[in-house]
Every structure is written in structure tokens, then in C-alpha cells.
Amino acid sequence: MQVSDYYPISLDEIEAKVLKKLKRNWMQKCEDVEPLDNVKEITNDFGEKIIRVDGEIPVDLPINNGDRFLFISYDQSSLTHGLHKYPAKFFPELPRWLIKRYSKDKDLVIDPFMGSATTNVEALLARRHSVGIDISPFSRFLAKVKVTPINEQELERCKKGMLRLLVNYRPEKVANEDIPTFPYRDNWFNKEIILELAYIKKCIENLDTSEDIKDFFKICFSSIIRSVSNADDNCTRTVIRKKLKKTVNPSDALRRFAEVILTNIPKMIEFSNLCPKNISVTFPEDMDARNIKYENETFDLALTSPPYANAVDYPRMHQLETYWLGFAKGSLATLKKKQVGTESVTAKKYKDLHLTGIKEADKVITRIYNKDPRRAYIAYKYLMDMETNLKEIYRVLKSNGKYVIVVGNNKIRGEVFENWKYIISMAENIGFVLENYFASEIIKHFIKVPREERIDTDWILVLTKR
Template sequence: MTVTQLIFPFAPPTTEPQPIEDSCKEALLWALSQDLGFHDEDSSYASHTFHSFPAKFPPQLPRLFIQTLTRAGDVVLDPMAGSGTTVVEAFLAGRQAIGFDIDPLALLLTQVKVTPIDYDETKRIGHHVIGEASRAAKENAVQLMEFFGSQRDDKTREFIDYWFARETQVELMALLREIRTVADDATRSFLLLAFSSIIITKSGGVSLARDLGHTRPHRAKVIYAPSGALLEGKSFVETGTPNLQHHIKMLRSPVEEFAKRLRKNLDGINELGPGSNHAQVRLGNAQAMPLPDGTVDLIVTSPPYASNAIDYMRAHKFSLVWLGYPVEELSQRRRDYIGGEAIVEAQFEQLAPYTEAIVQQIAQLDARKGQVVRRYYSEMTRTFREMYRVLKPGRAAIIVVGTSIIRNKDIEVGACLADIARSIGFEVPQISVRGLDRDRRMMPAGNHVNRESQIQQRMHEEYVLGLWKPE
């Protein structure tokens, strides 16, 4: 059977790839030559819509490479799992999916997305949680505030008080208390993810953040209650502050938002199919993975941007503080993420020649930023070294990455990562470019083009590197 027959039972491509058993490299080149934009494709199936996450690629992208370059039962790895898109697609395709991440929200999200649970029982438990939380929020508000307040340190309480209105806090506490009573681990995690998803959304959810989806949130200056009453910011309304609509937040009931999200996420459960042991989601660093040598058939991943251009933790901590993580601990975790800006304890590698030249150019413009870029490429060197180690000979790694603009200079992420990969031993038979829909690959950066925005300068395209480990 040809790869074409395996992948495209409904709409065969115009050019047929070589059978995978004859030449995996030929199949890789064929896949990289396809239109990788996937514009107008529906990505809202199965569990892909369970929770917002910055910079998700469309599920059709990993699906293409999984179905082209692997067979049923093969091992597919995403060493920086993020939103779990690769892991979900490998799971749905009957592969053995492995995902690592160091972000606690990414781990929760990915695990829930590949854990089939009983629809009717989860619905029953969810409705019970909603009913009990609604009652508790009305009858026990003071007790809830006192109990949860006593469990948090001063900095975490200050963070919550700044970003969440008191009435919002009460309902969130009531929901969380009820969810924690659920005995079944999988059901409880499913409900916790729904809880998180009403906080982290493209519009800021139930918090007072106006633009949480950009991972650079600011607090609303004008706040209205669900009833329409003005709670805060009267002076801004009276003075007619320019662009006032960008500073307004209408409070939403967390219990009502949770009920909506529960219904939506329940719809995706049945599409996961029966229970399976094909997916492993584990805490792990892509720079040192706990996997034996030569055991992975395919890697599909999307590394973070350099220099914290997309600051995952800045958004994720809005829900993680509710899940029991202190603000200080989350700040420390943020420093450990690939692409971070902390350089005091950074471990630098000897970089490949072209990459070193790019780093030197940035360093001439800004010495500290040069070190930040050096850290990023050092981390990616260690990550690629690990990918090469765990990948079987004659197999491929797909790297989907956007570039970064630092001090008005493109740091040429695609070219530099290819340079690093070659220095480790990979072949790089092709680098493809995929165009981006402004509102899909990255959380929206606004409806208007801003030439000064670093996000918008790079958000129109990204690179898909095909790396090949020689046999």
C-alpha cells in the first residue's frame, strides 16, 4: 500500500509520495512540498478546542507528517508538547505518542486531551459541581474567602486580588472546592482543565485582564458587573478616554462560564474513541529526555520563540495560581523555559558557525540581548542533540518555528536551527515556509497592522524544517 492510500482515503494528492518502506526521506520531501498553510481547514474536532494556548499549529500539520512518515504503533514524540496537538494527532492515528513539557498547564492540558472518559458520568458529575458551587457561592462567600485566603502566601493573594474581582473569586473558589472532591483522577483533571479554560481565553475570561490571549495582559480600567452596573473606572467613562473600549471589562459569572465550557468540552470526548495506552505525557526537559537511544520513529515539535517573545507563563499563571502554585514558584519556572531572558546561570554551548555569526551581530547592537540569543541557540543545540540521540536512524524530525526580531534585526531562527542541526549530524533536505492566518497560529495580535510590533513583524509566516537522521 502506498503512503497516498494510507493518508488520503478521501482526496488523494496530485503527486504520489514513495512508499514509506522504500524511502522515508522521499516521503519526507513529498510532505514538505505540500501546502502547509491549511487555510480554511477545520481544527475544532476531538479535544483540540479544550483550552486556549499561545502559538498552536493546526492539527493538520502534525497529522500530515504522522500519517506520511509512520505506521500504526510507531513512536511519535513531541519533546516540547505545549498544547498537545502532536500528541493528540498521534493518539488519534493509533501511534504511541510521547509528550514532554516542563509547564504544568501544558502537562495538564495534554494529558486531559488524550484521556478518554465516560461522557454520561462526567456530565452528571459536572452538573453536580455546578449546582453545589452555585449554592456555596451564594451562601458561604465569607467562609470561602477565609479558607482559600489562608492557603496562599502574601504575593499570591496580592496577585489574585489585583486580577480578579471579589465576586469572581468567590465563584472560582466554590467551583474549585467542588472539583477537588471528585474522586476519579481523570474526571477531576477534565474538570480542572475546564476551570482553567474560563480564565485563560483570548478575551481574558473571568479575570480583569483585557488581553490575556496575547500573553502580555493589562488590567481593565473600566469594570462593569454582569448586571451592567459600573463598578470601577467612573472617571475614565466621564472624561471620554480615547480608545475606551480597549480598557473595558464586563465581569462574567465563573459558574455560568464553567457550565458553557463543560458543555463544549464534553462534545469532544466521544471523538477521542475508546481508552488506549498509546499516549504518555510526562514532566521532562527537552534538553535531557528520559528515553533510550534510537527508540523514536518521528519527532514533530514547535520550539518556543527566543527572548520570551511569547511569554507562556505570564498568561498561564492566571489559572495556575488557582490550582495551587505560588506566584514565586511560577516565576522561577519561567526562568527555566527555553527562550527565557535570564542569563546569569545560563549554560552556553559552542555554536555552529553561521549561528555564532548571527549572535555576534546581535551582541554588537546590544550585549545583553546577544547573550539572550546565545542562550536560546545553546538550549536548542542541546535539544537537537537529544532529538538526534533518541531518533532511530533513517527517521525524521519536523521542527515548526517562527523567527524573532531583536533590536530590529531578524535572528534568522530557521537558518540557524538548520545550521545547528547539521553540526550535530542531521541532514536538512528541505526547509518549507508556511503562511499564517493572523488569528490562528498565534493568539491574535489585533485586527490592525502595526509595523512597530515585533509580534506582527514575524507572525505572517514560519518555517518547517525537515531534519533527517542518516542511516
């Protein structure tokens, strides 16, 4: 039995805990195996007809405009999809189905709002080349890890080494230069946790192995940072809520990191064994969804889930991870301003009412403006950014290529902001033809959003370039 002298950490106990959890998840998955008749019609509490699909979505699933679907996902944490929490991400079955339905082997797929790269992972596994674009260096780093296969033997060797290092932890092994400096660090983290995190990161960086394996361990490290901070684990903003009375104890970072690597390594190995060869995945650093630096008619399919108007503040959501991974040291304001749906706007910009030229959208923006000029400008700017993205995708798509957008509505100051309808209008003005539109009911939320501020439906738009 390996037990730390400094903290009472038993690797045997941690391994037993993880094994029990993995066994429980495996048994649950066996119970949840999709039935042969996994597509059936149900009626919701409002008397609406909904088509329920459990698990894998049939490629030839019939679709009529306005259909409502309830997709039950079994793969949200499978393979590398489960390496790290990420708000409002795709459940894997949806992009898997759309990729297979609207593209073919060796086609080139782009996701201009990549996020956690679910589209790129599924494109890779379906033998499609892909490009993922995101302004966030954290997202690009996470994406790179999720699509990079790793040698099983070398990963297992490094795992044993890492676990030995964890039980040999001593605070005196951490030097001042090992600890990153960033705003309010000592408010976000207890002193003991700062030392533990610095030690873990130092151990990863000193591993005698490839950069790919180091990066995998860094994502495992990143995945525990929020949980061992003093911040609310589930809020879209990194905030400390005293009423939660969150308790973080010495050794929690060491324990959680050990649990995470024992949990994630089997997922990475399974992914690596399934990963096809000679399929490219690219994450360019010098682009965003409004500036796609590829030649005209490059891509066969575009597939994405853009942010909402009044969006999740992704830089703030991942700010602690960004600091600990070394992607930033100070203010994240510049990164926030680049985000589509950003709330970082100046008073000068929202002083006057701005309209889009889309009649239905402008009616709502005007009503919002009368209540809150700032929110009205954010909604306006969101639609203008989405229009720019639509033009860029139209340009880089091949003729008859499809742009599939999964977009949610939301409420802004009590006004329903129907993103999907406004995006359809803009897309048709640009030259896209609307092939299909249908709804996906949302049944789970990772992020805490006030009930009155969210609508539990995503709309899937299938646009064709003619």
C-alpha cells in the first residue's frame, strides 16, 4: 500500500474508489443500452408530439420542418469527450449523426465555434478531416488533447510515475517560482491547495516523456482546478458564493488529481485504439468565426453550435484554468471583447439604438432597448457577428455544401430572443437555402441559468449553399 507521509493519502483507497465508480458507470451503461426500437413518438406535458431517440441516431431518421426531437445521450462522458467539463457543449450523438448524414469519408468539416471540439472528435472518428476555430487558447489546448492518440504503454508508465510523485508530496518541494501569479489568486485558493497544484504542475512538466502525454496530464490537472478552488463549481462565472459554504481541505488537489488520471486514462486509451490514421485535425490560432483564413469553396460541411446572445462568458468561466495553464497572467478583458455574444461593451456604443434590418429581430431589440440599452446593443452586436460568420461560411463552403447550426433561444430582459429565426433570415439574405429546421429538447444543464432566463429547446438549422 502506498500512503503519503505528509498527508494520509492511500493510493489503494483511491484506486478502489475509482474502480467502484467505473464499475457503476459500466453497469449503468449496460442498463441503458439503446433498444432496437430506439425511435418512438411520445407526448409531453403540454400535449405536444415529440420524437424520442435513445442513443445512436439513425442516419436516415426522417425529418420534417418543425419536428421536435428528444435525444437521449449515453455518450456525453465517453472516450475523450469526458476529459474536462465544458458548459453548453454538444452531446456526441448529435454531431456524429449530422456528420454522417451530410458528409462522406475523407470530406473536410469545419466548426467555426469549436468550444470543446466535440465536432472535431466525432469527425475524426468518422474519418472526416476537420478544422476547429476558437478564439480561446484554453479551448484550442483542450481540443488538441482530445484528438491526439497516445501510446498505451507509455501512458501507463507515466501514470505509475505520477502516482508515486503524489504520495511523495512535501510542501518544501515547491519553490516560489513554481507558483503562478495572477489576480486574486489567494482569494480563489487556500494556501495548501496553491502548493499542491503547483507541485502537480511541476511534476507534469518534469516528466520524461512526450509533450502529448504531458499535455494530457495538464488537461487532467486543469479539470480539477475549479473543484479545489473556493469558487462555485457549477456557475458560468468564476465566483465565490459564501452561502454555499464550500469546503476544500488539504490534500484535496492531490486526491482529485489521482482520481482523475485513473478515470481518464482508460478513456484516452479507448479513444486511441479507435482513432483512425491519416485523418487531419487542425486548430488554427490566427482565426475566429468572423475571419476564416481559408480559400473559397474549401469545406464540404460546416457544423457548429454558436454561443447565445448574452452568452456564457467562456474566458471568465475558464479563467482559473487559463491562469494555471499559463495562457494568461493578468486581465482577460481583451479576450472577452473578441467573443461573439460578449457582454464587454462600452457605454458609448450602447447609448443609441442599433438595428439589424431584420424586422422581427429589431422589434425585440427595440423593446429590450427601452428596458436596458446595454442588453439591446449586446443582442444587436451578436446578430451582426453571426451575419459575418454566415458570410464567411458561405464563402468557404463548396457549392451544395451544408452549414448545420444548432442554436438556442434565450430571454433578454424578459423578451424572448428567437436566435434561430433571425439566423434563418440572415442566411437566406446571404444566399443560403433552408433545407430543414427542427427542434431538440434540452433535458440536462451543466450550467446554472435562472429558470426564467433559459428556454429548453435548441433549433437545428440545415442550410445549403446554392
